Structures are given as structure tokens and as C-alpha cells.
Amino acid sequence: MGEIDTLLRRWPDQFSAITPGWPAILSSSDGYQAVLAALEAEAPWRGKLFLALGQNPQSLGPANQLLLDLGRTGAPPTSSELSSVITGYIKQKDYGPAYRLFLFSLSDRERKLGGYIFNGGFEPLFSGKPFDWVIHDRSGLEITFAGSQGAGETDSGATVRFLNTPVKNAALQQYVELPPGSYRMSMTASATNLKLPKQLFWSVRCADPSSEIARFNIPEGTFNRRSLSLDFTVGPAACPIQLLRLETAAIAESWRFRYVGTLVMHRLSIERVSS
Structure with a gap:
């Protein structure tokens, strides 16, 4: 993971060359913890990682867990990172985890806008997530x-x-x-x-x-x-x-x-x- 992090910081355009290896890295406990540590340190390739994981059906579970774990750190997931995984679930027609991940991602203020329609009063808050406007x-x-x-x-x-x-x-x-x-x-x-x-x-x-x-x-x-x-x-x-x-x-x-x-x-x- 240390070498991958160095590679992607120096040559960010090489991310696609690493993409096929993420499922194997995340499948081991040590690999998962190393990835989580890099994300918590605000690695500049964070967004690309979640975009890639969201496009791979086999990686949606680890991606979901990474988002949950990051939510308990000082570097919580961004709206775009959450949207990548939520959209991935929807494309796989796996709607339950998609909706639960959306609910998990709501801030205290956003929870007050909940209901069958989210933000039915059209407050100017745009997360880009599919269960939002x-x-x-x-x-x-x-x-x-x-x-x-x-x-x-x-x-x-x-x-x-x-x-x-x-x-x-x-x-x-x-x-x-x-x-x-x-x-x-x-x-x-x-x-x-x-x-x-x-x-x-x-x-x-x-x-x-x-x-x-x-x-x-x-x-x-x-x-x-x-x-x-x-x-x-x-x-x-x-x-x-x-x-x-x-x-x-x-x-x-x-x-x-x-x-x-x-x-x-x-x-x-x-x-x-x-x-």
C-alpha cells in the first residue's frame, strides 16, 4: 500500500493500472486497514478509489464498510464518495443497501429534512446523492x-x-x-x-x-x-x-x-x- 500510495501521488494518471488490484487488497484484513489508514490521511486518490469501487459489483461491500469506518474518523466521506457507492448499488439493483447508506450519510441538519420525500421544502442543500434532489x-x-x-x-x-x-x-x-x-x-x-x-x-x-x-x-x-x-x-x-x-x-x-x-x-x- 505504501508503494501504491507513492505511485498514485507522483503519477495520478496511472490510477487505472492499479484498479484491478483493489478487490484483492481489500479482501485481507491487513490490506483493508492499510487502505483505510491512507484514506483517513486524506490520500489525494480517495475520490478515484470510491468511483472505481462503485463500478465493481464485487467491491461494493468493502466500499460500504470503508465509508462507515471513515464516518467515525476526522476525515468523513464526501458527498461525491458516497454518491459513487450509492449509485453503484442502484445500478446493481441492490436498493436496500443503497438507501441505508444514504440514511447513514445524513447530517443532523439533513435528518430534519427526512420523510418519504427528502427535502420537500427545497432547502438549498445539494449533495448529489440519488435520494436527494x-x-x-x-x-x-x-x-x-x-x-x-x-x-x-x-x-x-x-x-x-x-x-x-x-x-x-x-x-x-x-x-x-x-x-x-x-x-x-x-x-x-x-x-x-x-x-x-x-x-x-x-x-x-x-x-x-x-x-x-x-x-x-x-x-x-x-x-x-x-x-x-x-x-x-x-x-x-x-x-x-x-x-x-x-x-x-x-x-x-x-x-x-x-x-x-x-x-x-x-x-x-x-x-x-x-x-
Whole structure:
């Protein structure tokens, strides 16, 4: 490990040459402790290591343990390091460990934002982890977060500004874990001159296998702090993880279908209800 550390510090572009050896190193107790010590010493190749381990199904277990152990040191894992391993679990359809690792990684402040939807008040905290909000780069709109802390009553939440152009596909998403049962999705929203040539909606989709569970349409027009809700059911069929997405119904970027106006989503929540 000492020689590998020296090599990667002097020639960081040689990391890929070392990649195949990590599973063997981590499989022994001494090797694991040596790697952990290097990571705790803030080795500059830390991020590359977790990215590589997250892409190897055989390395997800050791990577998970390294993150847990680093969490008890003075050099805790970063959001990007956690995201590498969480994403690796999701790609392997191993959703339970992915969600548990996400919950472990939350800070005291982030734990207060928990629920079926994480950060439903759209506080401006972005970890990049799949169970947190992920904003997609779309040329036809802008999305900004201004949580209730320090924001005015009218502009707190997620603001979506449409730029008078076509908008296709998802703009905002996060993975959620909803056990079978009955639910109510609720949203408090305001809008100014909102024109939607094709539907704008929140969708709840089963991620594996892919299928739509619910669609929550957002109305056009101008309104202030309107309360909207939708009841839906997650059936007993196997659906271990869902994807919550804000998206449009446009299937082609035709200039006949231009989205205009501003939408402010003050709060979005999912609560379990009695069936």
C-alpha cells in the first residue's frame, strides 16, 4: 500500500493500472486497514478509489464498510464518495443497501429534512446523492432552490422559470422508497402566467421494473399558494424503489409547444393514508 500510495501521488494518471488490484487488497484484513489508514490521511486518490469501487459489483461491500469506518474518523466521506457507492448499488439493483447508506450519510441538519420525500421544502442543500434532489440541465428552463430559512414567504421553495422554448423530459428528480400501501402527494404552489402547451406533472414511477404509478398534473395560469393533492396506491407487486420526477409530456422539441411563466413549488410531500 505504501508503494501504491507513492505511485498514485507522483503519477495520478496511472490510477487505472492499479484498479484491478483493489478487490484483492481489500479482501485481507491487513490490506483493508492499510487502505483505510491512507484514506483517513486524506490520500489525494480517495475520490478515484470510491468511483472505481462503485463500478465493481464485487467491491461494493468493502466500499460500504470503508465509508462507515471513515464516518467515525476526522476525515468523513464526501458527498461525491458516497454518491459513487450509492449509485453503484442502484445500478446493481441492490436498493436496500443503497438507501441505508444514504440514511447513514445524513447530517443532523439533513435528518430534519427526512420523510418519504427528502427535502420537500427545497432547502438549498445539494449533495448529489440519488435520494436527494438532482436537477437536470435543460436549456428551456431554470430551477433555483430557496428554502424557508431566510427566504420570503412568497419565494420559498423551488422556482421553475420557463424561457419561452420547448421543454422535453425530466427537469428534477429523486429516488424514493415507498412500501406497498395508499399515499397522498400534496403540494403548495404559486404560479405567474404559467402556460403549458403539454402537461407539466410530477410522476411516481417504479424504477425496477419501469412503470408509472401516479401522475400529478400541475395547472396553468396565475395563482398564489394553491394547495393541490393526489391520492395513489403502490401495489403489492415487487417495486423496491421508485423515481419521483418533474417532467413534461412533450415527446418532441417542437417550437409550437413553448413553455412560458414561473412556477414556485413551496412544499411537496408524500404521506401514507389509511386505505
